[in-house]
Amino acid sequence: xxxxxxxxxxxxxxxxxxxxxxxxxxxxxxxxxxxxxxxxxxxxxxxxxxxxxxxxxxxxxxxxxxxxxxxxxxxxxxxxxxxxxxxxxxxxxxxxxxxxxxxxxxxxxxxxxxxxxxxxxxxxxxxxxxxxxxxxxxxxxxxxxxxxxxxxxxxxxxxxxxxxxxxxxxxxxxxxxxxxxxxx
Amino acid sequence: xxxxxxxxxxxxxxxxxxxxxxxxxxxxxxxxxxxxxxxxxxxxxxxxxxxxxxxxxxxxxxxxxxxxxxxxxxxxxxxxxxxxxxxxxxxxxxxxxxxxxxxxxxxxxxxxxxxxxxxxxxxxxxxxxxxxxxxxxxxxxxxxxxxxxxxxxxxxxxxxxxxxxxxxxxxxxxxxxxxxxxxxxxxxxxxxxxxxxxxxxxxxxxxxxxxxxxxxxxxxxxxxxxxxxxxxxxxxxxxxxxxxxxxxxxxxxxxxxxxxxxxxxxxxxxxxxxxxxxxxxxxxxxxxxxxxxxxxxxxxxxxxxxxxxxxxxxxxxxxxxxxxxxxxxxxxxxxxxxxxxxxxxxxxxxxxxxxxxxxxxxxxxxxxxxxxxxxxxxxxxxxxxxxxxxxxxxxxxxxxxxxxxxxxxxxxxxxxxxxxxxxxxxxxxxxxxxxxxxxxxxxxxxxxxxxxxxxxxxxxxxxxxxxxxxxxxxxxxxxxxxxxxxxxxxxxxxxxxxxxxxxxxxxxx
Numbered sequence: 001x002x003x004x005x006x007x008x009x010x011x012x013x014x015x016x017x018x019x020x021x022x023x024x025x026x027x028x029x030x031x032x033x034x035x036x037x038x039x040x041x042x043x044x045x046x047x048x049x050x051x052x053x054x055x056x057x058x059x060x061x062x063x064x065x066x067x068x069x070x071x072x073x074x075x076x077x078x079x080x081x082x083x084x085x086x087x088x089x090x091x092x093x094x095x096x097x098x099x100x101x102x103x104x105x106x107x108x109x110x111x112x113x114x115x116x117x118x119x120x121x122x123x124x125x126x127x128x129x130x131x132x133x134x135x136x137x138x139x140x141x142x143x144x145x146x147x148x149x150x151x152x153x154x155x156x157x158x159x160x161x162x163x164x165x166x167x168x169x170x171x172x173x174x175x176x177x178x179x180x181x182x183x184x
Numbered sequence: 185x186x187x188x189x190x191x192x193x194x195x196x197x198x199x200x201x202x203x204x205x206x207x208x209x210x211x212x213x214x215x216x217x218x219x220x221x222x223x224x225x226x227x228x229x230x231x232x233x234x235x236x237x238x239x240x241x242x243x244x245x246x247x248x249x250x251x252x253x254x255x256x257x258x259x260x261x262x263x264x265x266x267x268x269x270x271x272x273x274x275x276x277x278x279x280x281x282x283x284x285x286x287x288x289x290x291x292x293x294x295x296x297x298x299x300x301x302x303x304x305x306x307x308x309x310x311x312x313x314x315x316x317x318x319x320x321x322x323x324x325x326x327x328x329x330x331x332x333x334x335x336x337x338x339x340x341x342x343x344x345x346x347x348x349x350x351x352x353x354x355x356x357x358x359x360x361x362x363x364x365x366x367x368x369x370x371x372x373x374x375x376x377x378x379x380x381x382x383x384x385x386x387x388x389x390x391x392x393x394x395x396x397x398x399x400x401x402x403x404x405x406x407x408x409x410x411x412x413x414x415x416x417x418x419x420x421x422x423x424x425x426x427x428x429x430x431x432x433x434x435x436x437x438x439x440x441x442x443x444x445x446x447x448x449x450x451x452x453x454x455x456x457x458x459x460x461x462x463x464x465x466x467x468x469x470x471x472x473x474x475x476x477x478x479x480x481x482x483x484x485x486x487x488x489x490x491x492x493x494x495x496x497x498x499x500x501x502x503x504x505x506x507x508x509x510x511x512x513x514x515x516x517x518x519x520x521x522x523x524x525x526x527x528x529x530x531x532x533x534x535x536x537x538x539x540x541x542x543x544x545x546x547x548x549x550x551x552x553x554x555x556x557x558x559x560x561x562x563x564x565x566x567x568x569x570x571x572x573x574x575x576x577x578x579x580x581x582x583x584x585x586x587x588x589x590x591x592x593x594x595x596x597x598x599x600x601x602x603x604x605x606x607x608x609x610x611x612x613x614x615x616x617x618x619x620x621x622x623x624x625x626x627x628x629x630x631x632x633x634x635x636x637x638x639x640x641x642x643x644x645x646x647x648x649x650x651x652x653x654x655x656x657x658x659x660x661x662x663x664x665x666x667x668x669x670x671x672x673x674x675x676x677x678x679x680x681x682x683x684x685x686x687x688x689x690x691x692x693x
Contacts (some may be wrong), residue, residue: 036643
């Protein structure tokens with residue numbers, strides 16, 4: 001946690017300094033007699049400076065914590081909120097433990113499919129087709145680890161196709177005809 | 185009396201068939217959105233803003249308020265039954281609601297949550313109707329100096345209270361939000377900041393695509409990254425609360441309603457803190473402290489009254505200062521601007537009936553959560569059985585449409601994706617999202633009022649520091665920052681300990 005805080009602090013410090021430098025390069029309109037306090041770069045420059053300072057504090061704080069011996073490496077697992085102890089890391093009893101690789105795969109599948117759908121497919125395919133393909137393929141990929149037999153796989157894929165068909169038909173219909181909203 | 189007449193007129197206006205239909209479906213949709221972990225009130229209101237922007241302003245805002253109230257209430261269902269708060273505002277609900285459900289009293293817990301939510305909303309609604317006109321009148325004295333400090337105050341206090349264990353991250357999120365708002369043409373010279381010749385960037389980032397990214401796409405990715413819940417508890421006992429059981433805790437309900445509303449009123453703090461602070465106060469004042477965390481009816485009631493009271497509370501600054509009290513209220517504020525409603529200090533002069541229309545909207549939304557809470561609790565439980573693998577792709581489609589539809593720009597879809605990924609990363613490292621959103625909303629206010637104030641004062645900072653309201657605001661900001669620094673906290677704790685230690689012999693002697 002401290003190591004990542006250190007790196008993020010440095011990134012914020014760099015970003016803040018970049019904002020300050022960009023802001024200082026913005027025009028001040030002195031040639032048209034403008035008051036210097038109205039310069040467009042004033043506020044972003046101040047905000048960039050504050051962000052750089054906060055980033056520096058975060059990096060230094062993490063550095064001090066990393067160097068300190070015997071200190072806990074992560075924040076305490078109980079957060080006190082207005083005197084009420086809220087357990088931060090205790091898994092709720094209804095969770096079934098799952099290997100980290102499974103959730104990582106699920107996350108990467110969702111991320112990739114979402115980016116392909118929203119950034120590429122909607123601008124190149126008709127919206128209904130992009131939606132149908134995205135929903136059907138994503139549900140199938142997400143449920144792949146749960147396929148227990150050929151029959152189960154067929155049922156799950158069938159379900160995915162039905163949901164995809166329903167969404168591909170209903171979203172354009174509801175948005176365009178009922179609420180008169182334009183779609184990509 | 186004038187207020188009551190406006191309220192009556194608004195109630196009559198909303199009691200036609202079309203409005204009642206809108207109230208019923210929007211509140212039900214809100215409850216479902218709130219119930220489903222991963223879908224927050226903010227996302228629900230943001231997506232519905234897109235859907236309703238073709239409707240008349242009154243109907244659109246009515247739908248959004250119903251979604252907001254419904255979602256904050258709906259989150260209690262999953263908090264009680266799954267121990268997973270449906271929205272972050274229901275985290276305190278889970279502390280006592282889930283132990284009750286595990287004892288087989290899930291129905292009773294949901295009934296108490298319904299009663300707490302409805303009564304909390306009513307108290308908040310009464311405070312909205314009484315405080316908003318007064319605050320609007322006081323805000324007429326606000327000039328650029330005060331609005332500048334109000335924007336800073338919002339970001340600082342929101343950063344502090346939404347990230348209690350690490351305020352630094354809350355403040356960083358807030359300042360990142362303010363910087364996001366700096367992209368695009370500024371108000372005085374129309375200079376396109378950070379646009380690098382790109383016309384899309386010169387137009388700035390729209391609030392809705394940013395919101396849908398931070399609260400929609402980022403949330404989808406977060407749900408996918410977490411372990412999946414596999415056990416769903418059901419309840420068989422009655423979901424209708426016993427009147428005697430509710431009335432027994434009338435003090436807790438009033439205290440929580442007032443506390444929740446005041447927490448909602450503070451810019452950017454919102455429902456989460458409304459619930460936590462009400463819960464903490466209820467525990468402090470309770471005769472049954474030992475029951476808290478083990479299935480206390482009083483604790484559950486306090487948490488739910490607190491978070492639902494914060495909803496009308498968060499609307500008070502929206503209406504009177506054009507500053508949002510919470511993240512969903514920020515979307516509501518944006519929706520009001522889209523529909524040509526101009527909230528702010530002049531609202532009681534230009535559009536005095538609107539405050540009471542919003543009060544009537546909260547009343548009708550609260551009445552319908554009572555209806556759904558009593559009649560539809562058990563059928564609604566089926567929603568919790570929808571696996572995320574089937575739900576999240578559908579939500580992603582809605583996020584894409586939601587980001588695109590307001591301005592019909594594909595650029596907004598990319599903005600949603602970029603902010604979604606950035607929001608996911610920031611959340612993984614403990615940065616809260618509410619101050620970031622507040623920063624995006626308050627950025628233009630801070631920017632224009634600082635520069636305007638400096639022009640008025642001819643470059644002098646003195647009016648920023650010496651005018652009475654400015655003085656109170658900057659001292660509050662300084663104290664919030666100082667008290668958030670661990671070294672100062674330790675020093676103060678040490679002083680308190682010494683004072684107490686010094687007094688102890690005196691009291692004994």
